[in-house]
Amino acid sequence: MTSAATQPIEQAPEEPVEGVVLVADPSREVQDLAVVGPATLDPSSLESWLAGLHPLHRAGRSAATWRAYASDLAHFATWCSRQGVTPLPAEPGTVLGYLHAHGEALSLSTLQRRLAAISVAHRLIDAPSPTTSETVRLAWSGLRRTHGPRRTVRKVDAVLTTTLAQLVAPLGESAMDIRDRALLVMGFAGAFRRSELAGLNLADITVTDDGLRISVRSSKTDQEGQGRIIGLPYGSHRATCPVRSWLTWAAILDQHGISEGPAFRSFTKAGRSLKPRGMTGEAIAEVVKRRAAAVGIDPTSVAGHSLRAGFITSAARAGVPDRTIMRQSGHRSPASLSAYVREGTLFQDNAAAHVGL
Known part of the structure; x- marks a missing residue:
């Protein structure tokens, strides 16, 4: 009599045991996973x-x-x-x-x-x-x-709230100007990485009574793709309001019959029509540089990261708690935020201002 321990696999019961999933060919599954x-x-x-x-x-x-x-x-x-x-x-x-x-x-x-x-x-x-x-x-x-000690990381200037207002001030009513305004203002207000902005689809952005509800499906620090939800409230100034900037750009997309796909799209060289593909992170950085140059700011001093850095720095200067900033920026620990906070509060309650100089 053959013991249970030595029973050949061919004699397994035909009916599956409840709660157990039988694989037709387990060896094939292993082969598929082998690299x-x-x-x-x-x-x-x-x-x-x-x-x-x-x-x-x-x-x-x-x-x-x-x-x-x-x-x-x-x-x-x-x-x-x-x-x-x-x-x-x-x-x-x-x-x-x-x-x-x-x-x-x-x-x-x-x-x-x-x-x-x-x-x-x-x-x-x-x-x-x-x-x-x-x-x-x-x-x-x-x-x-x-x-390590003598190699310095190239740092770009932060686009602060006042700088953002300066960048969008000259923008008019052309489709490209409207897109760039929404890109700059939303990029700042959401503390987005340029890759996160480039990855937004229309389905990720919902307009509510309180503002924009945005689903960030993946990001640099979210390797498992769990995503996060952030909110962009109405602004006090029309020119830098993320909600009104988005609604104006969404109306342009609607005029072109676009109801799905990338939220931010490239234009043809002449700027007359939209391309079906979304913008890349590099293209978003170029918008920041181009709009900076247009108002007399050295374009080499800014990059796509300037919007994110500017929001964090501006929020720190305004006394916003670290945990609140992190909820918007997606930082996982206060330590990763500390460099921005130190820069933003460098002259706030500075000891050198209280020694009678």
């Missing part, structure tokens, strides 16, 4: 390889992160090819050589992202990651100590 390395390591092949991963593998990171990984891996693979070494799987010495070769030329943040891409690629093919070796860890620690 085979890319056939070649050129940029397009790497992007195709990562784009073709099983959804369960890709779900933990955003599409933008996977694209960045593809670019980072391509850079690493190109360097490896010139050195005559294998990039995948790579030896710790290979990664060590890559860090030495690029430690001076690339920023620490770029190198850190490259290491992350290399690590993820090795984990995908179930190979030991060379980035975890002690030699690579020591080299990375040395780079941070050597280059």
